[in-house]
Amino acid sequence: MTRRPRVTVLGSLNMDISVTVPRLPAPGMTVLGSPARLAPGGKGANQAVAAARLGAAVRMVGCVGDDDFGRQLLAVLREEEVDAGGVRRVPAVPTGLALISVDATGENLITVAPGANHEVAAADVGAVFADPGDAVVISAEIPVPAIRTALARACERRRGAGPLLVLNLAPAPRQAAAIVAEAGAGLDWLVVNEPEAAAVLGRPVRGPADAARAAAELRAAGARNAVVTAGAHGAALAAGPPPARATRAAPAARAAPAARAARAARATGDAALVVPGFQVTAVDATGAGDTFVGALAVALAAGVPAAQAVRAAAAAAAAAVTRHGAQDAMPRPADVLAATGLAWPVPGSRGPAVRSGPRESSMP
Numbered sequence: 001m002t003r004r005p006r007v008t009v010l011g012s013l014n015m016d017i018s019v020t021v022p023r024l025p026a027p028g029m030t031v032l033g034s035p036a037r038l039a040p041g042g043k044g045a046n047q048a049v050a051a052a053r054l055g056a057a058v059r060m061v062g063c064v065g066d067d068d069f070g071r072q073l074l075a076v077l078r079e080e081e082v083d084a085g086g087v088r089r090v091p092a093v094p095t096g097l098a099l100i101s102v103d104a105t106g107e108n109l110i111t112v113a114p115g116a117n118h119e120v121a122a123a124d125v126g127a128v129f130a131d132p133g134d135a136v137v138i139s140a141e142i143p144v145p146a147i148r149t150a151l152a153r154a155c156e157r158r159r160g161a162g163p164l165l166v167l168n169l170a171p172a173p174r175q176a177a178a179i180v181a182e183a184g185a186g187l188d189w190l191v192v193n194e195p196e197a198a199a200v201l202g203r204p205v206r207g208p209a210d211a212a213r214a215a216a217e218l219r220a221a222g223a224r225n226a227v228v229t230a231g232a233h234g235a236a237l238a239a240g241p242p243p244a245r246a247t248r249a250a251p252a253a254r255a256a257p258a259a260r261a262a263r264a265a266r267a268t269g270d271a272a273l274v275v276p277g278f279q280v281t282a283v284d285a286t287g288a289g290d291t292f293v294g295a296l297a298v299a300l301a302a303g304v305p306a307a308q309a310v311r312a313a314a315a316a317a318a319a320a321v322t323r324h325g326a327q328d329a330m331p332r333p334a335d336v337l338a339a340t341g342l343a344w345p346v347p348g349s350r351g352p353a354v355r356s357g358p359r360e361s362s363m364p
Helices: 043-053 068-079 115-119 122-130 144-157 176-186 194-201 208-220 244-248 258-267 288-301 306-320 333-340
Strands: 006-010 014-020 037-041 057-065 083-090 096-102 108-113 135-139 164-168 189-193 225-229 234-238 273-276
Touching: 006 043, 006 122, 006 288, 014 068, 037 043, 037 068, 043 057, 043 068, 043 135, 043 288, 057 068, 057 115, 057 122, 068 083, 083 115, 083 122, 096 115, 122 144, 135 144, 135 288, 144 164, 144 176, 164 176, 164 288, 176 194, 189 194, 189 288, 194 208, 194 225, 208 225, 208 234, 208 273, 225 288, 225 306, 234 306, 273 306, 288 306, 306 333
Parallel strands: 006 057, 006 135, 014 096, 057 083, 135 164, 164 189, 189 225
Antiparallel strands: 014 037, 096 108, 225 234, 234 273
């Protein structure tokens, strides 16, 4: 592909309020931390920024409040050269907020107040598919009905030529298993981490070997390709068309329990490839998963083969954890190369490496 890949993101936009703490608090515990920092975030906006920095022409679709935070988030997207024309301002509803605690090892604890993100509806999904580009990315900080509507639209477009659909079930909603089962042939890529895979499959998922088994089961459940990320260990990829039985099954059968998906994976001999992670010094894991998803979408939209695309996405996520913040830490190709030694496989990113200082402000 000689032109820039085009990616449309349907998802959330939040203002992040982050505090660095010596350790993450247990229930009932109070922990003193650093001064609070305000920075742009939200899984959808994060994925859009990651994709733009790594070479895609990006459209963002979602909702913000008609308030100062909403205006700031839109200004940041425009600064990153993301087309924010699909972001709707909702009056009398606050912009989403994320409350983030980060410990000394880079692990985090996040609580989200969705605000205007809960206003995403069918009309916004329509805006996505009016000009979807080469790939559509959906994450789960928006209402489940909107996700289901988008998946249904993707299935309709499968009758002709349609964009790649990447679904990041993060955070995993209560209906996660049913959403995957209903998606059928419309779901090109399902990306989840280990806890999210556990929510879909109804069993614990821990470690790279278990992540590989989970990826195979998720593919057997209906996704054409499934990725289970495992933090510093990398990711597991089950690639290729789903088993024939998954596409022919009736809706009730597709919504079978996790045990049936596991049996289907074993019966068809499905296996998953473990893509190793990169050794870096992590300071903040906030936004690493969003970087992975955005990077994966860019690589896939550019025609990079599946395993190579997952490897490149893992490198981008590894580069992101070496810096504080979410969007501020998201890398450009030069940053990926410097942090991991991997040359980003998609040409076309604009601008220099991530600047040395973060774009954030301390709360008064």
